[in-house]
Amino acid sequence: MAYSVLEQMHDKLVSAEHPLLVADERLDGDSLGASLAMADYLLRLGKPVRVFISEPIPEKYKLLPHQDLCFFESSELSKISADVAERVVQGLSGPRPLVLNIDHHITNPRYGHLHLVDHEAPATCEVVHRFFKENKITINKHIATCLFSGLIFDTTAFSNDATNAVAFSSASELMFAGARGGEAIRLLLKNRSVSALRLWGVALERLWFYEELQAVATCITLQDLEMFEIDEEEIGGLHNFLKGVIDHDTTCVMCEKSDGSVKISLRTDSGDVASIARARGGGGHAKAAGFSVPNSRLVCAADGCWRVENKL
Template sequence: MNPNQVAVQEAARFMQEHDRFLVLSHVSPDGDATGSALGVVLMLEQLGKEYVVVNEGETPIKFNFLPRFDRLYNLRKQPLNETFGAVIAVDCADESRMGDVRSLFASGAALLNIDHHPTNDHFGTVNLIRPDAAATAEILFDVAEAAGVSFDEELALCIYTGLLTDTGGFRYSNTSPRVMEIAAQLLGYGVKPGDVAERCLEEITFAHVKVLRRALQTLQLSHQNLVASITVSAADFAEVGAEREDAGGLVNYCRNIEGVEVGVSFVEAEPGVVKVSMRARDRVDVAVIAKQLGGGGHAKAAGCTIKGLLSEVQKKVWTVLDDAVGVKFDE
């Protein structure tokens, strides 16, 4: 049995041996984080376990078609007066990505860490980390089989959503033969791929359009046109009546410009806190850049959150990018 199979078996045993769990994903959850967290919830239900599923903040409403979405606690609005001895964290690239949820851990809590980010710092008691996986949802597919869980339309929908979103609709280079094999099996349980793609990849809010209009006015090329960036300030959000999730995907407009190697978005959802997202083509590993800035991710998709004025955060990012790209910001 290879190390990956051993880790999968350990994860399955973790779910079987404990009775009540805290389930969480990372702050600002995406489709893989949300689909994986709710997939774990469905697995625990089949195993006859109790659980509470939480996130530090809001989960994007576009994922409300997923089963058990209504069970998700937003700790900023729904504080809990309980601590947990068994914790399952999914899709968290490092311990800090769990956010304030850590306050719910009992002393000496056992923690199962399931993730696919190469920057993961193995913060769990049990760690199932597979950087070769396209999504955490891909790993959960194997865990479900090892735990003896039966697949149905609900569980298939959660895992499929994670696969779809983290591969960019099966377009990114992490789309492997294994990913397509799993997706094909999941469709056999009744998942409607067109509906999932519409909700996760196509449909946007009008507030997003208003934020995009503001953001495109800030678009700039730097580093001899190898880097493109876009900025949204807290004032922009307030003036157009938008929320943080309405700024999702802006970084792709930068990365998709012909000749650009790295796209960067600076999103200040609240004053003094800037979410930096980076996307790369081939020459630059943005996971390395993000890690230097206190974040993490993948070689072609990474990010971090930095406290400070927008202008200060931008200078900090440019300094790191100067070395990564081999060209200075103003050259």
């Protein structure tokens, strides 16, 4: 029988003395869920596992276990993403560690000593689910909840283009394993404050056609966030909402970030927004991708359309 990549990865993890899990720079339900599910298993093996994340964990992920294993530093290290994890370990002292790469983003460069990047998978959590099944690892309720959370986050509760038969099959198995599915959907996708909904209203009033990206676009500024007294996390989901109500192929949401950058999220029904994002230093999927413009801000032009402008 062939010795699969997932089996090889398992053997390397079992023999690891100090495993470090690195979540994607764009911390979300999928990257966090996959990392914490793997952390749960490594804890069962008695490993002193840690999880590096790029930012503090938002409140909506409070359902996920083992968050005490996560660490975040506001140094240059916090800018490191899973896409450049190999560069992380190159900077560590001692022998160069082994790098394992599990992902589902089409823009992943397939770094590492062993990698499994399946861009047809509905979520990285589904790939990790396969890891557990292929290696005959018991999936407890904690792992099931983590993996289910990633699935529903990346498929928007089985409603976007990432949804396929594999997503439903995986979700069903995870529910039977004890995943807290209903609670995960409510916390990750449905909870919205009144202030957040009012801000969405402002964003909808700003809709315009963005010629450069051939997309219907809107934006949210730091001033908006201050006015409505909400944080950046609470605007999540606006781009998926727009995809459901706008009669146009591609949508774009621009958002000023507290680090001085402008984050641009793209969604499309056809075409390939991943190529647009990749050309600008970002990444993602063919139908959903994004990138950031550092040292920039949003400015409203005389025609009422907003533009990204470099700060002086």
